Amino acid sequence: MILKNLTTVEGKNISIEINGDKIAKIYEGIAPVGENMEGSLVTPSLIDAHAHLDSNFLLDVCKEAETPKFIEALQALLECKEKLRPEDIYSLAKKSIYYYLSHGSLYVRTHVMIDDNIDRLKYIAKLKEEFKDMINIQIIGFIQSYSYFNEEVEENMYKALEYADGIGGQPHLQPSREDGIMMIKKIFDAVEGKNKLLDFHADFADDSETKFSEVIISEALKRKMYGKVSLSHVTAMHSYNEDYFRRYLKWLRESEASVIVAPITALEESGAFEQYPKRRGIARVLDLLSAGVNVALGHDDIQNHLNPYGVGDMLQAGFVLAISSYMYFSPYARTIFDLMTYNGAKALHLSNYGLQVGNDADLVIYNAKSPLEALRDVKPRKMVISKGKIIYESKIEEKTVW
Numbered sequence: 221m222i223l224k225n226l227t228t229v230e231g232k233n234i235s236i237e238i239n240g241d242k243i244a245k246i247y248e249g250i251a252p253v254g255e256n257m258e259g260s261l262v263t264p265s266l267i268d269a270h271a272h273l274d275s276n277f278l279l280d281v282c283k284e285a286e287t288p289k290f291i292e293a294l295q296a297l298l299e300c301k302e303k304l305r306p307e308d309i310y311s312l313a314k315k316s317i318y319y320y321l322s323h324g325s326l327y328v329r330t331h332v333m334i335d336d337n338i339d340r341l342k343y344i345a346k347l348k349e350e351f352k353d354m355i356n357i358q359i360i361g362f363i364q365s366y367s368y369f370n371e372e373v374e375e376n377m378y379k380a381l382e383y384a385d386g387i388g389g390q391p392h393l394q395p396s397r398e399d400g401i402m403m404i405k406k407i408f409d410a411v412e413g414k415n416k417l418l419d420f421h422a423d424f425a426d427d428s429e430t431k432f433s434e435v436i437i438s439e440a441l442k443r444k445m446y447g448k449v450s451l452s453h454v455t456a457m458h459s460y461n462e463d464y465f466r467r468y469l470k471w472l473r474e475s476e477a478s479v480i481v482a483p484i485t486a487l488e489e490s491g492a493f494e495q496y497p498k499r500r501g502i503a504r505v506l507d508l509l510s511a512g513v514n515v516a517l518g519h520d521d522i523q524n525h526l527n528p529y530g531v532g533d534m535l536q537a538g539f540v541l542a543i544s545s546y547m548y549f550s551p552y553a554r555t556i557f558d559l560m561t562y563n564g565a566k567a568l569h570l571s572n573y574g575l576q577v578g579n580d581a582d583l584v585i586y587n588a589k590s591p592l593e594a595l596r597d598v599k600p601r602k603m604v605i606s607k608g609k610i611i612y613e614s615k616i617e618e619k620t621v622w
């Protein structure tokens with residue numbers, strides 16, 4: 221298959237030949253034969269670096285909280301999650317996969333709750349295997365941490381390692397700083413020396429004194445686990461004072477940890493307990509990037525109590541990032557695409573990824589000719605190709621009366 225007349229994020233006109241599941245050739249300009257894509261933007265697969273396959277579409281099976289307030293919504297979400305039957309977990313996660321595929325996210329890192337048992341993780345692992353020819357799911361055993369990190373939870377974490385690609389948790393939700401630090405150290409102990417990754421929901425709080433990511437960075441440095449750690453959310457960074465932030469940034473860069481931002485849920489959930497002016501807790505993406513820190517992007521929850529609006533489209537996450545992080549000037553559209561593609565690949569430790577001959581033919585073609593147009597219009601994808609096969613196509617027909 222040859223797709224000709226495509227435009228890259230950098231603005232180059234190319235054509236791509238696919239043979240089997242690989243990119244066989246990339247032509248500069250328009251190839252003599254092939255299907256004409258009329259200058260449409262092409263990227264490698266989008267990467268959703270922060271998802272919860274066991275929390276999506278909970279509103280299909282449970283009611284929304286009666287009071288539209290964060291804490292009630294969170295409570296309703298947790299209750300719903302705990303009472304899900306195995307068949308619900310499986311079918312809701314399967315629905316998520318359809319949403320990810322149709323939006324071109326062929327790589328998804330999902331956190332799956334393991335505090336009470338590892339059943340959810342086993343169902344998601346089963347689904348991962350079942351759909352492996354179309355979508356690459358990376359599983360993080362997630363210690364949601366609304367209860368105390370005791371021996372039972374620790375045991376679940378070790379059991380989870382059999383199925384998961386990595387472990388993570390929310391140390392800032394433990395009762396004291398000492399408890400949070402203990403939890404971080406035990407999570408590092410569990411994965412050190414193994415071929416596993418770490419991804420913490422780090423400092424997902426408004427309080428500027430929430431500083432567990434410094435402990436995570438310190439452990440990563442001590443154990444020489446460079447580049448194996450991700451810090452998701454880090455919304456407290458929004459409120460760190462400049463002196464602390466500058467020192468923190470230096471060590472963050474040295475640890476080679478990635479920061480994963482999920483701007484939709486960060487905006488929804490930050491400032492929940494504040495009077496105006498309220499914080500809008502998004503990590504300092506431009507400062508992180510200019511310091512050389514790898515920043516990736518996640519969509520986070522889809523249609524549950526905390527995000528009824530989610531559809532799992534990374535272009536929506538990118539649009540929200542542009543508006544909320546002072547990245548609305550047109551040159552940043554390309555940067556945002558880097559976050560959703562190559563930076564995500566770095567955080568997820570992917571190989572054979574990207575627009576290069578010999579790599580997997582995982583491609584997204586947009587109903588847009590430039591990154592800015594794609595992020596502005598957020599149209600359905602024109603075509604999604606997974607491992608050399610077209611798995612999604614859309615045709616937009618417009619009728620006007622004027």
Ligand SMILES: [Zn+2]
Pocket residue numbers: 270271272331421520
């Ligand atoms: Zn999350």
